Amino acid sequence: MGNMGNFLLLATEYSEMAEGGFGLNLDILETNLINLLLLIGILFYFGRKVLTNILNERRSNIESVIQDAECRLKEAQTALAQVQEQLTQAQAEAKRITQVAEEKAQAAREGILARATLDVERLKETAAADLNAETERAISQLRQQVVAMALKKAEAQLQTGIADYAQQILIERSIAQLGA
Numbered sequence: 001m002g003n004m005g006n007f008l009l010l011a012t013e014y015s016e017m018a019e020g021g022f023g024l025n026l027d028i029l030e031t032n033l034i035n036l037l038l039l040i041g042i043l044f045y046f047g048r049k050v051l052t053n054i055l056n057e058r059r060s061n062i063e064s065v066i067q068d069a070e071c072r073l074k075e076a077q078t079a080l081a082q083v084q085e086q087l088t089q090a091q092a093e094a095k096r097i098t099q100v101a102e103e104k105a106q107a108a109r110e111g112i113l114a115r116a117t118l119d120v121e122r123l124k125e126t127a128a129a130d131l132n133a134e135t136e137r138a139i140s141q142l143r144q145q146v147v148a149m150a151l152k153k154a155e156a157q158l159q160t161g162i163a164d165y166a167q168q169i170l171i172e173r174s175i176a177q178l179g180a
Contacts, residue, residue, distance in 0.1 A: 143178060150174035 154170055 147174075147178060150177075 154174070
């Protein structure tokens with residue numbers, strides 16, 4: 001009401017100054033058609049400029065806010081697309097890493113099984129070789145003991161006076177036993 005109140009105050013002062021001539025009479029019942037049209041014209045002229053300025057300013061503010069919002073929407077959509085692409089890449093990389101890890105684990109397991117099989121075979125061979133070596137040692141020791149016993153027996157019989165012929169037969173038997 002600030003602008004309207006100032007306008008009415010000016011109109012009243014103007015009316016009092018020009019009492020005899022042309023003036024504005026603000027009493028609606030006493031006004032004539034010209035005064036009313038003049039008042040409407042002045043209000044339309046000044047009000048239209050103010051109203052047009054206010055509406056243009058408001059319109060430009062709204063357009064700027066809309067453009068800003070559209071820019072932010074485009075930026076958000078771009079950022080979303082980038083994040084989704086990165087997520088897809090990360091998922092593909094995780095899948096590839098998992099597959100590689102599974103392949104490596106499978107290869108390691110097969111390698112360990114193959115080495116374990118070879119180790120078991122080597123142990124069997126070593127055990128068989130050790131058993132054969134022990135058997136050979138035992139046989140060799142037994143032969144040595146038999147020879148030593150035969151020699152002792154032969155010496156004992158020689159000392160008791162066995163004939164040469166009997167000694168020869170005894171030695172041949174001992175040698176035959178050793179060969180078998």
